Amino acid sequence: MNLSIQLAPKNKQGLSLTNPVMTASGTFGYGTEYSHMFDIQKLGAMVCKGTSLEPREGNPQPRLAETACGLLNSIGLQNIGVEALIKEKAPIWAGWRLPVIVNIVGETIDDYARLAGELDGVAGIGGIEVNIGCPNIKAGGAEFGAKPGSAAEVTAAVKAATSLPVLVKLTPNTSDIAEVAMAVAEAKADAISLINTLKGIAIDIARRRPLLGSITGGLSGPAIKPVALYMVYEVAGAVELPIIGCGGIATASDALEFIMAGASAIQVGTANLTNPRAPLDVLEGIEQFMGKEGIEDIAELIGAARG
Amino acid sequence: MRQEIASVTANTELMPQVHLMWLESPQIASIAQPGHFVMVRCGEGLEYQLRRPFSIHQVDKTKVKLALLFTVVGKGTHWLSQCRVGDNIDLLGPLGNGYSIHPGSQNLLLVAGGIGIAPLVFLAQQALSQGQSVTLLLGTSTATQLYPEHLLPSEVKLIIATEDGTAGKKGLITDLLPDFTGWADQIFACGPTSMYQTIVAQNQQKSKPVQISLEVRMGCGLGVCYGCTVKTKSGLRQVCKDGPIFDLGDILWGELDL
Numbered sequence: 001m002n003l004s005i006q007l008a009p010k011n012k013q014g015l016s017l018t019n020p021v022m023t024a025s026g027t028f029g030y031g032t033e034y035s036h037m038f039d040i041q042k043l044g045a046m047v048c049k050g051t052s053l054e055p056r057e058g059n060p061q062p063r064l065a066e067t068a069c070g071l072l073n074s075i076g077l078q079n080i081g082v083e084a085l086i087k088e089k090a091p092i093w094a095g096w097r098l099p100v101i102v103n104i105v106g107e108t109i110d111d112y113a114r115l116a117g118e119l120d121g122v123a124g125i126g127g128i129e130v131n132i133g134c135p136n137i138k139a140g141g142a143e144f145g146a147k148p149g150s151a152a153e154v155t156a157a158v159k160a161a162t163s164l165p166v167l168v169k170l171t172p173n174t175s176d177i178a179e180v181a182m183a184v185a186e187a188k189a190d191a192i193s194l195i196n197t198l199k200g201i202a203i204d205i206a207r208r209r210p211l212l213g214s215i216t217g218g219l220s221g222p223a224i225k226p227v228a229l230y231m232v233y234e235v236a237g238a239v240e241l242p243i244i245g246c247g248g249i250a251t252a253s254d255a256l257e258f259i260m261a262g263a264s265a266i267q268v269g270t271a272n273l274t275n276p277r278a279p280l281d282v283l284e285g286i287e288q289f290m291g292k293e294g295i296e297d298i299a300e301l302i303g304a305a306r307g
Numbered sequence: 308m309r310q311e312i313a314s315v316t317a318n319t320e321l322m323p324q325v326h327l328m329w330l331e332s333p334q335i336a337s338i339a340q341p342g343h344f345v346m347v348r349c350g351e352g353l354e355y356q357l358r359r360p361f362s363i364h365q366v367d368k369t370k371v372k373l374a375l376l377f378t379v380v381g382k383g384t385h386w387l388s389q390c391r392v393g394d395n396i397d398l399l400g401p402l403g404n405g406y407s408i409h410p411g412s413q414n415l416l417l418v419a420g421g422i423g424i425a426p427l428v429f430l431a432q433q434a435l436s437q438g439q440s441v442t443l444l445l446g447t448s449t450a451t452q453l454y455p456e457h458l459l460p461s462e463v464k465l466i467i468a469t470e471d472g473t474a475g476k477k478g479l480i481t482d483l484l485p486d487f488t489g490w491a492d493q494i495f496a497c498g499p500t501s502m503y504q505t506i507v508a509q510n511q512q513k514s515k516p517v518q519i520s521l522e523v524r525m526g527c528g529l530g531v532c533y534g535c536t537v538k539t540k541s542g543l544r545q546v547c548k549d550g551p552i553f554d555l556g557d558i559l560w561g562e563l564d565l
Contacts, residue, residue: 029531037310049533057536057543061563064357064524064534071356073526078533078543222353250353270356273527274348276310276399 001290002297005044005264007242008127008165008190015099015127015165015190017044017265020298021255021283024246024269025050025103025129025169026075030089031096034276041097043279044265048089050105050131053115055081060213065202070223070248071270072200074214077105077134082118090124099126101167107137109144109157116161128164130154130189133171133196133218145171145196148183155187167244170194170235172224177231178238185239193244193267194235195228221270222248229261236262236303250278252285259286259298260305308402308529309334315394316372322452325422326388327364328375335400336366336373341430342405342520342552345375346528348397349383359383360525360547362426362497363401376425376454402528403551406430406495406518408439416491416515417443418506420480420498424454426520427497435462442466442487446480446498449473481505491515496555504560517555521546538562 003019022045028034031046040046058078065072080088085102093100102125106112112130119125132145132154144150155168168184170177172195181192197218202211210216228247236243242265245258250271258266271278286298295301313332321327335345346358364376379388390396406426408415415434417427424445431441442464447453450473456465467475468483476483481502488494496506497520506517523546526534530548537544539557544550 027527027532029529033529033531037308057538058533061535061537062524063536064526064532066355066357069353069356071526073532073534075533075536078536221356273532274356274358276527276529 001287001295003286003290005242005298007167007244007265009242011165011190013163013165015045017099019044019283019286020259020265021279021286022101022244022265022267023047023272023279024267025131027269027272031100032089032092037276038280043098043283045099045101045126047101047103047129047267048085049079050077050103051079051082051085051115052077052105053082053111055079055084062211062213065211065217067200067202067219068223070219070221071273072202072212072217072219073197074212074217076214082115086118086122090122092124094124096124100124101127101129103129103131103169104158105131105134107134109153112154113157113161116158116164116166120162120164125164127167128158128162129167129169129193130158131169131196133169133173143171143173145180146174148180151180152183152187155184155189159188165190167191167193169196170231171196172227172231173199178234181235181239185241189241191242191244192235192239193246195224195231195247198224198227220248222250224248225254229257232258232263233261233306236306249282250275252282252289255282255286256289256301259301260303262303262306264302308399311335311398311400312395313398315390315392315396317392318388318390320388321376321455324379325452326377326379328377328387328390329367329372330375330396330398331371332373332398333371335398337370339363339366339373339401340405341433342403342426343401344403344528344551345373345398345400346402346525347375347387349386355383357526358399358528359387360402360528362520363429364425365429365432376422378422399528403547404549406552408434408437409493409516412439412492414440414442414490414492416487416494417441418480418484418494418496418498418502419443419445420496420502421447421452423496423498423502423520425497427495428454428459430495431463432460435460440464442490444468444480444483444487446470479505481509485509488515493518496520500563503555503558506555507560518552519555519558520551521553521558522551
């Protein structure tokens with residue numbers, strides 16, 4: 001049975017995964033936190049916590065609110081910064097079999113380019129995932145990924161600064177995600193991952209104010225799965241690039257839905273918080289499904305639900 | 308830290324809306340320390356996106372079972388309260404950094420506000436087994452919410468306050484604190500944020516080290532999601548990983564709006 005996939009076929013170095021199951025940024029830390037619980041190296045790839053040029057403190061409490069089948073978060077991208085990541089985390093990853101992809105976040109296009117440059121050639125780093133769901137401070141706080149133009153600019157700047165495979169993670173908070181995907185593809189992204197969280201609010205009725213310290217948050221979990229699946233389906237019809245599906249995946253059947261909608265790989269996110277073994281469960285479930293259905297190669301399933 | 312499927316061996320409503328649950332959880336019970344907590348997976352299926360954190364209330368003498376003491380406040384704790392003997396519950400633990408009894412401390416003053424009694428019984432048991440003296444100040448809103456005295460080790464000196472005066476001294480437990488501070492070598496508190504802020508305001512506490520158990524909304528319990536970060540005098544700290552026990556003086560209360 002072959003589950004391996006290539007996520008960056010046009011990149012010199014490539015991004016080869018032994019299977020399509022990845023962990024989503026922000027829900028799996030730096031991998032080291034879970035590595036004693038199960039053999040995380042059985043997974044296809046790991047995406048680490050969103051990383052900025054300088055360490056970030058993140059948002060005020062409360063940062064989390066559970067909603068119906070979902071989770072609102074406003075962590076605010078608290079992270080150790082790229083310098084500490086290269087010094088403290090990358091050497092650990094260099095000894096791992098699975099590729100580690102660093103999710104990068106910036107407030108300006110130059111931030112992204114500098115981050116990509118710093119990570120280029122660092123042992124232990126197999127690729128970059130560009131989070132374009134961050135507010136573009138120069139453009140008044142709208143997300144980079146909200147418009148095709150700014151999404152393409154960030155992508156091109158990152159590509160110019162690194163030879164690493166570049167995944168661009170799209171935000172659903174846009175009016176036409178296929179258009180953004182096409183712009184990102186045009187700017188030579190190696191692959192596209194989607195979706196990031198959907199913007200949302202919860203209100204504490206006893207205190208008559210928003211529940212989260214920073215008012216708005218990003219919604220994730222099973223509540224967003226149909227939306228994410230739709231967007232993957234849309235984007236898979238619009239671009240030729242490998243797609244990594246993400247959004248509410250908790251089980252193997254969820255993952256298979258994304259793969260059949262056109263994703264080459266998937267990311268397990270919020271489910272990790274309740275069940276740290278969720279990615280492994282998903283992988284084992286995919287293998288069982290393939291065995292039962294007599295499928296030899298995962299490629300047979302990619303886009304299988306498309307007309 | 309282990310993930311363990313624990314079997315419920317007892318579940319009783321000890322006080323109104325407060326349950327005492329015993330679980331057979333040898334892997335976690337055998338290494339748990341006072342102040343540690345467990346993350347409990349509540350519910351089946353995909354409805355609940357987060358585990359719920361609970362202090363470890365007690366560990367039995369054989370270190371095979373552990374107890375949780377919890378108030379039913381929402382759907383997760385409601386689900387847990389409905390579990391029956393023999394049901395299996397998925398736990399992650401023991402988690403966090405526990406209370407730390409300094410070498411040389413002989414007189415330990417424990418201050419519990421309401422359900423804050425939960426981790427302090429475990430601490431009292433450990434301290435007594437090491438030959439230390441324990442005084443427990445226990446405050447609740449009313450007499451029916453008081454933890455039953457017969458479940459406490461008999462060597463514990465118990466002082467009670469209730470807000471409505473139905474048992475013990477009428478008022479807040481912190482009203483009684485100054486009377487005992489001089490006796491104590493160390494103070495260990497668990498209760499609502501308002502209780503901690505009162506302790507901070509009582510200037511005389513400055514001379515005695517106070518450890519508190521901090522409660523914020525947690526996501527993973529392992530330091531992965533950064534959902535529970537608070538600012539302290541020594542920088543950003545994750546309550547789940549660096550806490551939940553902190554020195555009272557380390558917390559920047561002005562920054563904390565829970």
